[in-house]
Amino acid sequence: MSQIGTLRRLAGYTVKYYNDLIRGIIALLIADALALIIPWIIKEAIDLLPQRPATTILIRYSGLILIVAIFQGVFRFYWRKHLFTPSRKVECDLRNDYFAHLQRLSWSFFQHTKTGDIMSRATNDLTAVRELLGFGVLIIVDTIVTVSTCLILMIIINVRLTLLILLPLPILSFIVYRIIGGIRNQFKDVQVGLSNLSTIVQESISGIRVVQAYVCEESTLERFKRINQEYIRKNLSLTKIRTLLPSMMIFIAGLTAVIVLWIGGRDVITGRMSLGAFVAFNSYLAMLTWPMMATGYVINLIQRGIAAMERIEEFLDIKPEMVDRDDKLPITEIKGEIEFKDLNFSYYPDRGDVLHGINLKIKKGSITALVGPVGSGKSTLVKLIPRIYDIDGVGLTVDGVEIKRIPIDLLRKSIGYVEQEPLLFSDTIRENILFGAHDGASDEDIWKAASISGLSMEIERFPNGMDTLLGERGVTLSGGQRQRLALARVILRRPKILILDDAFASLDAQMEEKVLREMKKVMKGITTIMISHRISTIKDADMIVVLDQGRIAEVGDHKKLISIKGIYQNIYRQQMLGLEMELV
């Protein structure tokens, strides 16, 4: 019965706007009360007719109806305004919370959850929740008010008749009770189907370069069709039961009309009831028809809203891992000394370690290089420093402080990290360089960063210069340009710790040499960790660490490592000697 919890949570969001709600409900009450007066006036007028009243009296009645209607209109306007507004506000709050929550979730969440799915919940599901709050709340309140007052008035007119028309109610509630759970589950199915649909579209379009190059259009289309069909099937099976409710409500409403006509008619004939009362009774009944139909609709709405909210909650309830611990230290600055002590790490608790027994001390301001085969754990090791992944124990310290006790915002603020596959945003080049900058970076700073990373000449050559708009993920740049843009982005950040994960891999030798030379000037005093497969990039590092299958195999500087027989020497030979021979 998490359903109750879900509703409570929604209520929590809504209650904040009680001001609007109360005003809305009061206006609604008044409007509904006024609405009840009109049939009464009609009744009076009709009952008056056999007494042959003067036309002026009839005009007075008409005028009265109009005046009441105008007042009613004013209040209706008010309740619509005040009851719908909170739903929009709640939608906005919920979306903010969703976003803020996503921001706190760890990388592994995003790696294991499809973008299309996360999006779908923030759009399609959120819409369903909002509709529940807007129309749902409105119709519920309206229905309760209208139904109860109408009933009271009807009781005043004729108790017996009123009781009789309530006869179908228990049957109705029983049926509703029986199908309601099914409806909710099917709604959920449909929303899942919609997510799947979004996901396949999202992925096939993101991967269109591969799809087209490998001529997979047809098979992708087949997969798309399958998911599409699945979605339609779910939709139709939902339709089957969901349609039942509104149709049934109309039927029940009609049934009560028959009862009134039949029994009430007899009452008029036998003189137990006046014709005017009969007509008024009918008018009230007509007023009930709409809320009755709406009830069928609103039950669907609520079920869908709850199903959708449950899906949003699935994500909201994931505990964010990357938050400050209670015992964090009031550190305000990071100097940049890093130490790994007997560190083990694995991505999944039930699988083997990716890193084993890492012991490494990185001095402040030094340059450390990591080399090693594919999948040896280089990227994993550096990802632990900005706490992209958290270690279990206490094996990692920065400035001698256990990393989890450093305020995470400070830690990340002090780190400049060029990912192995940097992500750019579909914005201008300028905004992309500015992305991680601390406040107050001037245009000059931006150009300087661009020139250090060897981009400024190319940017000048673009027709729009710094204001060139990039495609999504930066697709309209060449691979090397993207990488250098990512470099410029961290240079402007002026970090204390600089992590370059294979950040020169897409540069030609000449450019690499140039960028490296320029960067060394600004890297002074910054603790730098660089990963590379190229000897030329790393040979000047203070310390070179060779990783192999998650273990440190060799440590030392270039001179030392080429003199001992091992992995590094081997790499060196392969990269240099082969070429030298040719040159001769």
Added chain:
Amino acid sequence: MMRGFANNFLEDEILGKAYDAKLIKRLLRYIAPYRLEVVISVLLLIIISLLHLAGPYLTKIAIDDYISQKKIEGLNIIAGIYIAILITGFVLQYLQVYMMHLTGQRVMYDLRVNIFSHLQKMSLAFFDRNPVGRLMTRVVNDVEVLNEMLTSGLVFIFSDIFTLIGIACVLVYMDWRLALILFTIIPLLFIIMALYRKKARDAYRKTRISLARLNSYLQENISGMSTVQVFGRKEKNFNRFKQINIENRDELIRSIIYNALFFPTIEVLSAMAIGLIIWYGGGEILEGIILPGVLVAFIQYVLRFFMPLRDLAEKFNIMQASMASSERIFKVIDTPEDIPNPEKPVKIEKVCGEIEFQGVWFSYDSGDSNNYVLQDISFHLKPGESIAIVGATGSGKTSIINLLGRFYDIKKGRILLDGIDIRDIDKYQLRHHIGVIQQDVFLFSGNIEENIRLNNKDITLDDIKKVSTYVNAHNFIERFRHGYQEIVQERGSTLSLGQRQLLAFARALAYNPAILILDEATSSVDTETEILIRDALQKLIKGRTSIIIAHRLSTIRYVDRIIVMKDGRIKEMGTPKELIKRKGIYYNLYRLQLFP
């Protein structure tokens, strides 16, 4: 951040009219295959509306003919008829709704398949311009809006109009004078609706734009969340998001007010109508022109008359949204294939792999700008020859190979494959013969085997294992718990980049193409693995034409010839030995990697 987005949203600004005959006509074409269902459904609707109208009329008969005359038996009969009508109405209603949904779903399916397959035909230039989020909205959400129109807009508007006309007829039939008096309200109704329409349109456009902006921002933040977090942009981005979100909210709240105004106004009109009936109709009763039952029926009919008008605003919004959606959808469908397939493609059975570029000029800009990325590129590759392209970053290497597979079309010059202009070859067939490892590796969610095979059923698991061994991926794949069935996440994010690159390599080899293209295929691979691959490749590329782009010169030691690119032009071309002798750009690069 994302300031530059503004001009990306023009397309979302498209604002349909609530009714656009051209669009409706096109939509009808999608409905045409299901016309039988639609016709039946509309017929059912008409019957249902009639049945609904019967209620008040039965009441009138009951009052005037039986209740006032005190005839109980007649009343029984009327009640019986009423119940029968109700049951029929219930069944028909259920059938109608189901039928309409069925049709709606099928139309949606067709439409989605149509858009999706059209998207697949677009060139990369199109995808450079259009963010994924937007295209996803076209296929998923815009179609969903159309479905809503189909199932709860269009048909109901039909039935509403029918109901309105039906009621008008009945009213005229019962008492034409009273009816005419009532109809004086109709012009007022039109004025109110026209006013509302204008306001609602404006509001709709604004909310539409702010929502599009909101969703794109969200999408980009989700896919780039890691970067956002590491760069400490949490707060900044949250504030930006919040700001867009609140803008959107306020825009929406403003549009609530229009709706809130419209609905009560209609109600006042309805009260006015009732007032008129009592005043004028009452007078008529006094003069003996009509019976009281007529008056009662009139009132009931008028209430019903205004019922469909109550949610007219709702329906109007649905129509408005769906016209805008369909316009956007059709805009995608109407975007011509900018790299069309030749009408009469030259048949190529077997490809020898002779490639020739003749004075090729190329620019990514459409139109005739002089912003050439490639200028006057000419070279010739004999079948089975291997060639390397080296050069500074951004010099146009990737662009050259993009042209070969016709992912973009050239501006000037010709590209020939086996002596045939590639523009005369079926582009799918052309691509079939080219196996390319792209600079940006993309893996699909699924498993490793699927990612190498890419739905090509001719490739067996043994083949996959073989090529994985060639590229030295077999070892690490075997180490995974599920081996080749190990799950791959979106974009392969749980694999190391080098591993991803090896899988992409294996994918290209499994494809067994006549022409092999490697674009920085081993840039993230360690030297030892690279040498293993290179040696395996030496065997593999025998007899295949191959083009290899690499910055690490050790990668290209064994190629037959080298092209050196600079600023979009070929600067040097020749065998490695020749180029070293020439002491030009290549020689310098070479020395730099040796003795930096």
